[in-house]
Amino acid sequence: MIYYPYLRGRQFDLAALSTFTETATPNVVPIIEPVRDVPALPKLLSRAHQNGQSLAVIKNPQVDHYNYQAAKRYPIDDLFRFSEIKPAYILTPLLPSEQLENSLVIVQHYADLKLFIDHDWLPNSATILAPPEARIRRLLAGRNFGHLFDHYQVPDHSADFSRLTDSFFSNDWQFAEQYGETGFSDYLTQGAPYFERGHASRTVTLHLIYLSNQQIRIRHFVSDQHEDFKHQREKYFEALAKAVAWINTLSPVNQTPATAQLLQLADEHHFPGMGVLKSLTIQHHLTIMSRYMQCEGNA
Template sequence: MIYFPYFRGRQYDLQALKAIAEQQILPANIIPIIEPVRDIRGLPQTIGAFINHDHPVVVIANPTVSDYALTQQKLYDWQVYRDSPQLIVGHVLTPTLIPTEILATPDQTTLLIAHQYDELKVAQAAGWLTHPDYVLVPPEARIRQLLTRPTISLFDHAWVPEHDRSYADITDGFFSNDWQLAELNGYAGFSDYTIGGSHYSERGYPAKAVTLHLTYFQGAQLRIHRFVSTDRTDFRHPKEKFFQAVAQLAEWLPQQPAATRTPAAEQLTAYHDQHHFPGLGVVKRLSLEHHLQLMAAYFKMHFPTQK
């Protein structure tokens, strides 16, 4: 079983991944995917952290959710690591993707992401699907019937409230059991967008509430708990709202099993004890670190590898 957690290359995503790479806790069958979205120093630094610690990482060569791909001259280019055996080059299948981009380096490990059935069918007819080492597809029955080789399911589990709803409406709920569905449906592994979700906004958007998102296991089921500030009337006072949310975490976490009390979750709780507001970027980073620390421990127990 392989897990490909999918990240956009925002600053806090990269900071979380770099920290995880340096902690050297991921088993070999958890391989992060990075889709670059900004030309920032953290991108090659994060990729370099995985390479230097001998852990595989996927980088999308044709990102599709920002204008990063249109920037001709990169200040912080990740291509310096392209020849590393630990680097897996990913491609998103699009109508404009040139097949030679996938086939050009047969000695390099590659990954192909296909979001649409019709594009996938064209790629199969053209013979492009025999070359990538990994193919990520939506978990749809018609796609499973189309493909004969082992594939990876890709699904977005993150819930984003719309209109007049908020995270306070559903503070606890099911998140994923994709590894079970993968075994049932014949997938070689699974991929998701972790707690961040697949939606990407170049500038982000303000929220009236501060919400801490923490995944945890209940038996074999991965669930998510949301700690939401009680003040949700306007966009002001994020510091005070953070303390409202983290106070709930500080009460909840000590009651959880040891596996849930990861170093990242404990660090978040420490901000409550210290009455310190680290900034929402740090909060997001630690929430992502917690998810990876949690999944790493679960995989080591249930899907052990040689690493």
């Protein structure tokens, strides 16, 4: 069973993955959909190769402008020669089928998958990630496939997270086993929608997952102030104080290097910026999911 966390190649995504790839985790293979032509991406891929950590990189990204830049300042094509750097594609009707051999194929729409199946364009060597729909599972019977699902449900207003501070996040391993899947994927606590530029929020919210009885649950820590878009620093400390109180109650299995850094930020009364906070929540997520995979694999 493989976990495929799906990330975009934003600065904080790449920073989190740089930390994650310091040691190899065989049953976690992050997917990167590049969005910027930046030096951090080839550096990350080289680092992953050196440390033996597999990554999948989408070669036809569908968000932002990366795919439309003919000449890259920081090319990555040469890095696919390394076995740790795996090609991935988002399935589209015009995608050449010969590119899909031994690749990771991400299905977004049933109609696209049916087109490729009906015309025998989908090679058996491909690993497929698709929405968890019964009609899709029927099409993929006998193939190497898993499901991709967005577990991060966002209310209309971030302040509404304060009404439900703790909720179920996923039990993907059990779901995948039930349907004979070989892996699963999600968008972590970032969500599937992509925005080219960040936008201010009336609240500052931290989202941290944790293990509980073979499930992944999630806690939301919301700032008290939410009347306007001002005072982001003060709102951050309000949310962080709530997170720290909870982190101090956790058993060791749910404490991570990222939560230790959050405790240190609170002790130092330091606001590092929202990008660093997002990177820390991603690092925490990857560590907890690595432990989840290990626990379920040994069960």
